[in-house]
Structures are given as structure tokens and as C-alpha cells.
Amino acid sequence: MAQLIDGKQISAQVLADVARDVEILKAYNGVIPxxxxxxxxxxxxxxxxxxxxxKRAAEVGIISIEHRLEAGTSxxxxxxxxxxxxxxxxxxxxxxxxxxxxxxxxxxxISSINPKKDVDGFHPLNVxxxxxxxxxxxxxxxxxxxxxxxxxxxxxxxxxxxxxGRSNIVGxxxxxxxxxxxxxxxxxxxxxxxxxxxxRQADIVIAAVGRAKMVKANWIKPxxxxxxxxxxxxxxxxxxxxxxxxxxxxVELIAGAITPVPGGVGPMTIACLLLNxxxxxxxxxx
Numbered sequence: 001m002a003q004l005i006d007g008k009q010i011s012a013q014v015l016a017d018v019a020r021d022v023e024i025l026k027a028y029n030g031v032i033p034x035x036x037x038x039x040x041x042x043x044x045x046x047x048x049x050x051x052x053x054x055k056r057a058a059e060v061g062i063i064s065i066e067h068r069l070e071a072g073t074s075x076x077x078x079x080x081x082x083x084x085x086x087x088x089x090x091x092x093x094x095x096x097x098x099x100x101x102x103x104x105x106x107x108x109x110i111s112s113i114n115p116k117k118d119v120d121g122f123h124p125l126n127v128x129x130x131x132x133x134x135x136x137x138x139x140x141x142x143x144x145x146x147x148x149x150x151x152x153x154x155x156x157x158x159x160x161x162x163x164x165g166r167s168n169i170v171g172x173x174x175x176x177x178x179x180x181x182x183x184x185x186x187x188x189x190x191x192x193x194x195x196x197x198x199x200r201q202a203d204i205v206i207a208a209v210g211r212a213k214m215v216k217a218n219w220i221k222p223x224x225x226x227x228x229x230x231x232x233x234x235x236x237x238x239x240x241x242x243x244x245x246x247x248x249x250x251v252e253l254i255a256g257a258i259t260p261v262p263g264g265v266g267p268m269t270i271a272c273l274l275l276n277x278x279x280x281x282x283x284x285x286x
Contacts, residue, residue: 002255005148005227011267014147018274019060025282026061033281034063035093035119035274036085040078040104041071046097053095056270062277065091071101078104079112086114092281093119095273116284119276121173130176136283137276142174144268145206145227146181152225152257153204157182162199164188164215164245165208170229174206195219207245217250226251226258229265 025031035057039050054064067081078096085091094117100106110118115125121139129136149156161183165171171187178185183204188195190209199205199219207215208229220226230245244261252258259265 002226002252003152003257005151005225005257005259005264007144007148007259007264007267010148010151011144011271014268014271014275015056015060018062018271018278021278022061025278025285029285031281031285032061032063033093033277034065034091035095035277036065036067036088036091038067038069038078038081038094038096040069040073040097041101043099046099050097053270053273057274057277060274062274073101073104075104075108078109082109082112086112086117089284091117092284093117093277095119117280119273119280121276122168127168127173130173133180135177135180137280138177138272139169139173140272140276141170141208141229141265141269142177143272143275144265145174145229146177147272148227148259148265148268149204149225156204159183159203160201161185161204161206162188162202163206163208164195164199165206165210165229167208170208174208178204178206209245211245212243213245213247215246215251217247217254220251220254222254223256224254226255227265228259228261231261231266 022033037050039046057064085094094113096109098106110122111124113123115123118126118137121137126137130138161178163171163175166187166189175185175187188198196219200221202221202224204225206227210230212232212234226246228244228246232243233240234243242262
């Protein structure tokens, strides 16, 4: 039976460290980290995510500045707001909750954020810095995955890792972080041939593809570490349930360590967002 990697417990420690450092920063130079959160439209999932982020920020002493905009907000209006926040020295982090309504350009919005205030780590300059090994702001979910992995493996050097998924938000930055930790890395995706056999060779499998229970027990090498980034809603026995990209019940019997869904990667993502906000405040006020 695999060791359970408890994201709630690990994120609680990260948040405790953030809260301590927020107090130290405040005592040292009077600065309180501030995060501006922009939510466009009424997407229910996005509203839940934003509410959770603001709640956790308050718990660690970070100021949240919420901007709720109507779904029909124009590109110019949103760009203007971001530029105002870029120029506001009291704001240290800017987060635009994705996805945006279809008429808005996510690429344009992300690129308009001051890279030093880009707490999501999505700005092209931060993406390039990570790819070249000069990471400043690291995307929150991959960063959370790395913290969890380091709880299991004190030294990742030489491990063979397979990342299933090639998104800009998780897959690609996850691979970059694993490379920085001296892993051998393969990114698998929808067109990868013989993906099952590839995964069976891996010491670490990161599943971030968005397909419910795609990764089966016979994909996993005995004793491997499995990080499940996926979160999917499925109907089972007439009830709506959440599950990951990994067939948890079956894989748990084979793997050496595994994250649950929910309660695994999700809490770590928010914790790392607040860690990034704290670090941005330190750099901007140094």
C-alpha cells in the first residue's frame, strides 16, 4: 500500500512558514504583502477558487484586493486595470483568474502583467527564465508538486520522471523543474506512442492531462511515486464525485507514494500562490 502524500498537511506547513515571514517582513520594513485578484464574469468554479485564495491570504496576513468585473468587460478596460496595478507600489502580486471570457485574450492579459508581480509565473519572461534555469516566479501547481516530491525523495537526482500533459500551466513548467532537480524527464501527451510502457519505466509519474482515471495500475512501476494533478467530476452510483487522472484505488496498491484527489495537489497550489506573493513583496521592497 502506497504512502499517502497529504497535500493538506504539507500546505499547512508552507502557509505557517509564509505567515511567519509575513510578520518578519512587516516588522523589518513595515511592508505587508498585497495580492490583487481579478475575476471577470460569473464562472462558478472560478468564484470558488478566488474565495479560497482570499480566505487563505487573510489567514497568513496577506492583504487581498479583489476586482470583480462583468463578463462583458472589454480588453481595453482590463488592460487599463492591470496597468494601474502594475504602477501601484502597494500591490506586490497580480492574479487574473483563468479562464477568461472568450472575447478576451489570455495571452495579451498575461503578457501585460509586470513580470515581478506575476505570482502565477505565466508571463513569457518568467517562463523563459524557468526554462533557462533562472527561475524567479514559478507556476504554483508545479512548484507545489516539487515540494511534495521532496517530502518523499530527499534527492531527486538521476530519477526518471514522466510528465503526462504538455500544458503551459503544468506540464511544461513541471518538466523544467524536474530537469533543474537533475531528473531525466519525458513529457508524454495524447499522441505519445505506447504511453503505458513509458510510464512503467518511471520512478516518478506526474499526471496532468485532464482525463478521469486514465492512469491505470499496470502503467505504474512497483514503488514509483505518483503525483495526480487532475481533478475531474464523474458520475458514480448516481452521485457526482471528484477524481483525478489516476485510478487511485488500483494504483495505490502498486505505487510507493501517491497523492489523493481531492486533498493532494490542490491545497499546495494556493499555498504556493501565497508563497510567490510573499517573495514578490520581498523583491519589490528590497
